[in-house]
Amino acid sequence: MNKHHKNFDEAKFSARKDNHCGYTFCPLCSTKLIEKMRDGRLRMVCPRTECGFVFYQNPVPAAGGFIVQDDQVLLVKRAHPPRIGWWCFPAGFMEWGEHPSETAIREVKEETGLDIKLGPFFEVYSGDDDPRTKAILILYLANIIGGELHAADDALEVRFFSFDELPKNIAFKSHIQALADYNQRFRKRP
Ligand SMILES: [Zn+2]
Structure with a gap:
């Protein structure tokens, strides 16, 4: 088992998976993301309208x-x-x-x-x-x-x-x- 393996916390990964992957900041402009309904689901979206980033989580x-x-x-x-x-x-x-x-x-x-x-x-x-x-x-x-x-x-x-x-x-x-x-x-x- 190498160093990377010791750092793998399965419970933490599982919890993060169903919580927008744990993402909190916009990858395009670094603004803090907010949770908003989009297409019938709660998604993390960038509040800056000129940015418009939406995190679509897919399998x-x-x-x-x-x-x-x-x-x-x-x-x-x-x-x-x-x-x-x-x-x-x-x-x-x-x-x-x-x-x-x-x-x-x-x-x-x-x-x-x-x-x-x-x-x-x-x-x-x-x-x-x-x-x-x-x-x-x-x-x-x-x-x-x-x-x-x-x-x-x-x-x-x-x-x-x-x-x-x-x-x-x-x-x-x-x-x-x-x-x-x-x-x-x-x-x-x-
Ligand atoms: Zn943004």
Whole structure:
């Protein structure tokens, strides 16, 4: 655990998330923001009419790869907060200007060392249990086309799990739901 991790206060992040991210000053002109109804919601707005800044808080999209080989799914053990040591799909937040498919390919490479080819789009999930932000998770089914499996970047460990022996500590509800959905769609036979 590095210095940055010790400073991650999950409760504080969660509280801030639902309080306009804790923002108090206008990022354009530094005037103190005020809470005002805009489009049916309380938002932080800049009181200087000549500035006009409004803080629209939106969920942050993330994308990742749902990689299944021999009926086993590839998961990553988290090396960074939140939920260090918990398991999740190889996935991450989209960078500015990226298409979600590019994010998924980049994140899988960064965390697992694998090159993938995206298969069909799997599903999109809305997650509210990440203390940093509300997230939108875009998952693609994917096949491995190269690289070498090793834990890298944001991962302590990467490995395949049989669907019948999934780890108990999966980091986010949307990831648990995705595993259940896959099981329902592709594995359960009537
Ligand atoms: Zn302003």
